[in-house]
Amino acid sequence: MTSVSAATSSPLPASEPLDETPPIGEKRAPSVDPVARPSQRPKKKRTGALDMKRLETLIEGRKASLCVDAVSVSFDGFRAINDLTLILDAGELRCLIGPNGAGKTTLMDIITGKTAPDEGSVYLVGHGRDLIGLSEYEISRLGICRKFQRPTVFHGHSVWENLELAIAGNRGVWHALFGKLSGDQKTRIEEALETIKLTDVRNRTAGELAHGQKQWLEIGMLLVQNPRVLLVDEPVAGMTHAETDRTAELLNSLAGERTVVVVEHDMEFVRKIAKKVTVLHQGSVLAEGTLDEVQAHPRVIEVYLGAPTPHA
Amino acid sequence: MSTATEILTRMHSRRGWIGVGVLALIGLVLLPLLNTALPPTSPLHLADHVVTLLGKFCCFAITAVALDLIWGFCGILSLGHGVFFALGGYAMGMYLMRAMQGMGVYRSQLPDFMVFLDWKELPWFWLGFDNFFFALAMVVVVPGLLAYAFGYFAFRSRIKGVYFSIITQALTYALMLLFFRNDTGLGGNNGLTDFKHIYGYSLALPSTKLALFVLSVLTLILTYLACRYIVTAKVGRVLRAVRDAESRLMFCGYDSKQYKLFVWVFSAVLCGIAGALYVPQVGIINPSELQPSNSIEMAIWTAVGGRGTLLGAALGALVVNGAKSFFTGALPELWLYILGAMFILTTLFMPQGIVGAIQIAMANRKAKLATPTPTVPAAPTEAA
Numbered sequence: 001m002t003s004v005s006a007a008t009s010s011p012l013p014a015s016e017p018l019d020e021t022p023p024i025g026e027k028r029a030p031s032v033d034p035v036a037r038p039s040q041r042p043k044k045k046r047t048g049a050l051d052m053k054r055l056e057t058l059i060e061g062r063k064a065s066l067c068v069d070a071v072s073v074s075f076d077g078f079r080a081i082n083d084l085t086l087i088l089d090a091g092e093l094r095c096l097i098g099p100n101g102a103g104k105t106t107l108m109d110i111i112t113g114k115t116a117p118d119e120g121s122v123y124l125v126g127h128g129r130d131l132i133g134l135s136e137y138e139i140s141r142l143g144i145c146r147k148f149q150r151p152t153v154f155h156g157h158s159v160w161e162n163l164e165l166a167i168a169g170n171r172g173v174w175h176a177l178f179g180k181l182s183g184d185q186k187t188r189i190e191e192a193l194e195t196i197k198l199t200d201v202r203n204r205t206a207g208e209l210a211h212g213q214k215q216w217l218e219i220g221m222l223l224v225q226n227p228r229v230l231l232v233d234e235p236v237a238g239m240t241h242a243e244t245d246r247t248a249e250l251l252n253s254l255a256g257e258r259t260v261v262v263v264e265h266d267m268e269f270v271r272k273i274a275k276k277v278t279v280l281h282q283g284s285v286l287a288e289g290t291l292d293e294v295q296a297h298p299r300v301i302e303v304y305l306g307a308p309t310p311h312a
Numbered sequence: 313m314s315t316a317t318e319i320l321t322r323m324h325s326r327r328g329w330i331g332v333g334v335l336a337l338i339g340l341v342l343l344p345l346l347n348t349a350l351p352p353t354s355p356l357h358l359a360d361h362v363v364t365l366l367g368k369f370c371c372f373a374i375t376a377v378a379l380d381l382i383w384g385f386c387g388i389l390s391l392g393h394g395v396f397f398a399l400g401g402y403a404m405g406m407y408l409m410r411a412m413q414g415m416g417v418y419r420s421q422l423p424d425f426m427v428f429l430d431w432k433e434l435p436w437f438w439l440g441f442d443n444f445f446f447a448l449a450m451v452v453v454v455p456g457l458l459a460y461a462f463g464y465f466a467f468r469s470r471i472k473g474v475y476f477s478i479i480t481q482a483l484t485y486a487l488m489l490l491f492f493r494n495d496t497g498l499g500g501n502n503g504l505t506d507f508k509h510i511y512g513y514s515l516a517l518p519s520t521k522l523a524l525f526v527l528s529v530l531t532l533i534l535t536y537l538a539c540r541y542i543v544t545a546k547v548g549r550v551l552r553a554v555r556d557a558e559s560r561l562m563f564c565g566y567d568s569k570q571y572k573l574f575v576w577v578f579s580a581v582l583c584g585i586a587g588a589l590y591v592p593q594v595g596i597i598n599p600s601e602l603q604p605s606n607s608i609e610m611a612i613w614t615a616v617g618g619r620g621t622l623l624g625a626a627l628g629a630l631v632v633n634g635a636k637s638f639f640t641g642a643l644p645e646l647w648l649y650i651l652g653a654m655f656i657l658t659t660l661f662m663p664q665g666i667v668g669a670i671q672i673a674m675a676n677r678k679a680k681l682a683t684p685t686p687t688v689p690a691a692p693t694e695a696a
Contacts, residue, residue, distance in 0.1 A: 165564055177545055225565065
């Protein structure tokens, strides 16, 4: 999808194309509005069962991997996420941008099971149920992994132990009591250490690492988890230029096999990595397209700069 | 599966194992020899009452190690471990009461307090306690089940930190009130006492006392090794991750409540065993063991000795209880002040406890030798 779509405050459904000409290569089912407002839909009881029909409508004609379907959540009356629909294609690298309070981190909280939404569903394509209602660890085991805004590694553990804890495999108590890393797992940790350039400090305590190294360690922890969908919150905050470049390279190399979602404020960085950008505003999708497209979008300019624009 | 040698080297360095071996020899061979082989007139002779006292300390040390496993390594501060200790103790006490049928004051088949209350038959939950091995099973099962039920709901509701501690205090208080009632059928205020035999051996005999002491030492060593195994296995690293960054761990795909539940139940079972060893040595179990202050005292043993060191917890239990025995004899009215002072001074000047402070000092010395420049105190390593 390369169209620039809009707008929450308009009475139109959120992703009705703003411009009349549909972009090339875009197929859209004309008769169905995939993002009908919840009020227009019969309220669905949360059973955890997968509404196949709805999912098919949502992902029609695309190679989707994760669908966020009409999700809303309020905190004390404040609607942090407002009827948000977002479809991520398999193997794409998507940037999420938006002003503070747009709901970027809350969206990640919902996808990863930290926050339960009031309405809506999250589907992982190929998995037979709604992710809402699953706990954090269950969602993580399905292959949706997350890097936090501030580097969150296990500070008291060594670099190696951090990766050992993160690595995909049996995570039960019994295995942790009597099990052992397989040779394959060890190789994967070694490879991840190479990728994140921490081989030399593998026995150092993670708390002693420099800020950028911690960021990388956390990315490494995602790598060994072998995820299908990577959610990365502000990966280059506090990094030097060189480190930022390497991170961009790393994230780009991850996309393709995996779906990568990056939340970032640094527009220069976004330009480096993003093919497609989604702009969030007040808990909804404001615009979606290439970076140039969204930057030219009048509502985006209005939201970011506060400039009054004539309404379309 | 790891090989045995791998596990042993993981648990301790060569020097560490030698240390464990020396301590085991002192407890299992030297002290019993001082008690039996030397004549009572010898200055090195270990009197029978001292043997029993040391046995009691060993039970406390087991409790402290069990508490350290959940507090020091998993960040769960229980102020209700007295519950599990007492339940283990009561299970053993019930057996000891049944083992003296017909030998009580009233020469009845029922325990004395039941005769006193004019009960005609044994309540259902006393059935089976005639059997020593059934009682031993209950020593493990009863604390384990209660811990499982309590932990299941607490951890599922994600109750943490000080809230968890307060609830454990409430638990021990509630149980104390329950056990104080005569209708509960466990001797009420007086508890269970006046025991005569254990497994056919008279509790009055010095040899029985010595055997109980040796058993306590052995249990302490096994407890330490089991906990040491846990904290050096992957499960220990997961537990430390629960303590440091639980939500990160869940995003790594770990069901942290399973780990907490495992270590919580394990710790409770260890406490139950300690309680069961304690009762035949002191000869009484009553609801005062369930006082909230008792459980807090257990936390103080662990804090004074050094949290997250296991060995420190055992040492703390010995030091604090040694001081208690001395001061309650010498200056009885001052003991609580001294206990409070010990706790405050430790918190202020040795936040890592005795063993933690020693580890920091050793790490500093090592660092000083390695580099001439002054270094930041290193975090205590968990080696002991």
